[in-house]
Amino acid sequence: MPGSVLGVDFGTSNTAVGLMRDGMPTLLPVEGAETTLPTAVFFDFDARAVRYGRAANQELFDGSYGRYMRALKSILGTSLMHEKRGLMGQRLTFVDIIGHFLRHLKTQAEAQTGQTFDRAVSGRPVHFHSGDPTRDAKAQEDLRACYAAAGFKDVRFVPEPVAAARANAAVLGSDALGLIVDIGGGTSDFTLFTGDGSNVDILSTGGIRLGGTDFDRLVSLDHVMPQLGKGTDVRHSFGDATHLAPNAVFADLATWAKIPFLYTKDTLRQAQDLARHAVEPAKLTRLAQAIEEELGHDLAFAVEAAKIAANTKDSQVDMGMFEKGLTVPLTTAALAASLADQGTRLTEEAYATITRAGHTTDNVTHLIFVGGSSLMSVVETAMTALCPNAHLHRGAALTAIGDGLALATADPF
Ligand SMILES: Nc1ncnc2c1ncn2[C@@H]1O[C@H](COP(=O)(O)OP(=O)(O)OP(=O)(O)O)[C@@H](O)[C@H]1O
Ligand SMILES: [Mg+2]
16 A cells, blocks of 8 residues: 655754645644654764754753754755764764654654655755755755655655645635745745635745845854954964954854854864964954854854844843853844845845736735744835735744645645
């Protein structure tokens, strides 16, 4: 007997799985009663076990000995994907690691339903990589390989905003024109559609590689990394000349997916060297501390929390992992300034999506916000200015794509 089809919304930050039950799209509980699983993996070196989701995050917060990874989807299509690295006595690639993560979800779904899932309907962003079709195609092939590693015999891909439009069919009445604005952890996708309450007619799609993890990176680079010595001077070993501390290490430390690669003896030695020659040693000493004590992810979580808080009121980034009581301010205005250029990029891509279908921005009657980062003020400010006549819906922000993929499991494979 052939197995069943599982809908999988594999996200940069969160993943959900679903299927049709009694004619309704249904997301399955995957961690206790929760129907989303943070896309995070922890290799626990002491217990020699792999943890997923909230359990992985908890190990990180508890300071367990091991290796933590988040935002793995960002690596699809890059050369890092197929490099083998030693983890708990095995030589693993990111195909294996994402494969483990997807297999974990498959196992959870099978335990929940008693069914066997041998095929997947997977979401995919409109573009994994903006403006690079070769890399984009490579990313989908990488993800296909991950599904195979997880034990799925076949996978069909559906663009994430198309799934979201299906799940939102009921929002539109006749003569309505909807724009799905899906801003997740890694990508921003737009879909222009019409509908009759149950079916949707997709008019155009567009997308760029920009999401909440990029917002975290930009906030970190502007406000946090300067506290670790970014933009400060380092003396030459001989003479009085100075130069700026090199930027690359700060860029990596501010990027969720890159953090695990910084924890090497070489990088630590370079950071200690910079600290020794620093004009402001206290700051670059924190860089060395971040690498030695593996504080990168803790810092990224603190930045993410401040980014969310600063949407509504002036906030601060808690840097207590370095020194008790250390914080750096992040005001609402400073957050808006750090993300202003990204608001422009979102506006340009949404505009291109609308006009490509022969419509004007004034025609859009409904803006449907999907994805965690659609809750950012920069997104609402940009989109409501672009489509001034549209009603704003954000009711199904975190479930729409999973529901749409669950609906798609009922289509002929
Ligand atoms: N209240 C909030 N305000 C602003 N941003 C938020 C809020 N809650 C979550 N986020 C951000 O939303 C992002 C995660 O959103 P979501 O779960 O939709 O992404 P994803 O589906 O995993 O990613 P993608 O679809 O891009 O692969 C994170 O970057 C998180 O910081
Ligand atoms: Mg998503």
